[in-house]
Amino acid sequence: MSNENKSKNIIMNEEEQSLLLNHDYDGIEEFDYPLPSWWVGTFIGGVVFAAFYILYYSFAGGPSLQDEYNHKMAEVNKVREEQSKLVGKFQPDQYQAWIVNKDADEKALEVYEENCLSCHEEKGKGDIGPNLTDKYWKNLKKADAEEIYQFIIVGNEDAGMPAWGDVLSKEELFAAVKYVISIKNTNVPGKEAEGEVIE
Ligand code: HEC
Structure with a gap:
């Protein structure tokens, strides 16, 4: 049809x-x-x-994935560098002013629990990381706020202590230092002493 x-x-x-x-x-x-x-x-x-x-x-030579990655990483590193320059220098006045704010104790505990507890354990008695409550220190000569601050920023990555300078803000670093100072010489039984005595 x-x-x-x-x-x-x-x-x-x-x-x-x-x-x-x-x-x-x-x-x-x-x-x-x-x-x-x-x-x-x-x-x-x-x-x-x-x-x-x-x-x-x-x-036509457009950027490869690797090029783009490198470019972005360069930006990230720049930001990191700027941040660590900002936090790198310990400013005692700023620290003293910060630790007396009313939330300082709470913040100190919070930062410790979130970032440090996993290795330094409850109240700093030590586990993977050294006992922070005895008078023996491996990495420090004075164990004052400034030295603790500087040490936390760079850590000792070969020995298992991460560098926190790129991770924590200045306030959080102050909080971590405050916590470490607050448990200093509390002699909580835990990991055996390591390092030299600092009175
Ligand atoms: C991944 C495990 C780990 C974490 C998380 C960690 N630490 Fe450590 N820390 C260590 C180890 C391991 C050492 C000892 C390094 C060495 O032998 O030199 C150490 C050393 C230290 C020391 C020096 C102790 C000494 O006797 O010299 C301080 C202070 C310290 N840590 C504070 C902190 C703070 C504050 C935080 C959280 C912001 C933190 N640590 C998080 C593993 C850790």
């Missing part, structure tokens, strides 16, 4: 007639609707974009 013959039995408007494809599968016919323009537009846009993308990244 030809299209014309069929079309006689089905009510079709003129547009539909013109869209009817010239084939017939066991009586099933189909229209040839054009794809929606948004779809065609997106498709062509995608092809054009891909062409430029491949040209730029594969042939």
Whole structure:
């Protein structure tokens, strides 16, 4: 049966007639609707974009993933450096002013529990890290606020003590120092003494 013959039995408007494809599968016919323009537009846009993308990244020296990573890491390192310059120098006045604020004790405990407890244990009695409550110190000569502050910033990574200068803010470092000072010479039984006596 030809299209014309069929079309006689089905009510079709003129547009539909013109869209009817010239084939017939066991009586099933189909229209040839054009794809929606948004779809065609997106498709062509995608092809054009891909062409430029491949040209730029594969042939025209566009940055590789590694380049982008290096670039971002350079930025991160710059920020870190600036931060450690900021926290690097111990300012006794700032420290003294900070430790008398009303939330200082709470903050000190909080910072200790979040960052130090895992190695130095409850009340500083020591486990992976040394007992911080005896008068023996491995890394320090005076064990005053300034020296503790400087040590926490750089740590001793080879021996398992992380560097906190890039991790904690200045306030958090003050809090950690305050906590360490507060448990100094409390002689909590725990890890055996290491290092030299500092009276
Ligand atoms: C991953 C385990 C670990 C964490 C977490 C850790 N420490 Fe340590 N810490 C150590 C080890 C190990 C040492 C001993 C390093 C050495 O032998 O020189 C140490 C040493 C120290 C010392 C010097 C002790 C001495 O006798 O010289 C201080 C002070 C200290 N840590 C404070 C802190 C503070 C404050 C925090 C939290 C901000 C902290 N530590 C978090 C493992 C840790």
